[in-house]
Amino acid sequence: MGSHVLVLWLWLAIRILEAINAHSGYHFLPYWMTDYLSGGAFHEFHHSHNVGNYGSFFNFWDKICGTDVAWKEYMKKKQKEEARSNSKSD
Numbered sequence: 001m002g003s004h005v006l007v008l009w010l011w012l013a014i015r016i017l018e019a020i021n022a023h024s025g026y027h028f029l030p031y032w033m034t035d036y037l038s039g040g041a042f043h044e045f046h047h048s049h050n051v052g053n054y055g056s057f058f059n060f061w062d063k064i065c066g067t068d069v070a071w072k073e074y075m076k077k078k079q080k081e082e083a084r085s086n087s088k089s090d
Contacts, residue, residue, distance in 0.1 A: 022056035023047075045071050 021028050022043040029037060037058060046053035052067040053059070062068040 018057045042068075042071065045074065049074070 021040060023040075025040060025044060027040040029040075042053055042059055043056045046056075049070065052070045053062055054067055055061050059068065062071075
């Protein structure tokens with residue numbers, strides 16, 4: 001490794017922070033960033049529903065391969081339910 005030990009430490013730090021973000025259940029990233037990077041909710045869906053959303057860092061592979069279809073349907077359903085509950089409370 002020699003001179004590349006700093007690269008190794010940087011890579012390890014990034015991967016550990018990414019794993020914490022994707023698997024902790026908390027949402028550390030701003031939601032606008034989750035269009036490009038997998039946020040906690042995106043990858044959490046993979047573990048809670050055992051389908052799709054395989055990318056725990058970049059989510060563009062899920063978009064390209066179509067493995068985020070169940071996530072999109074889930075989010076549409078969730079938004080409809082929230083809109084319905086908001087209209088009832090008004």
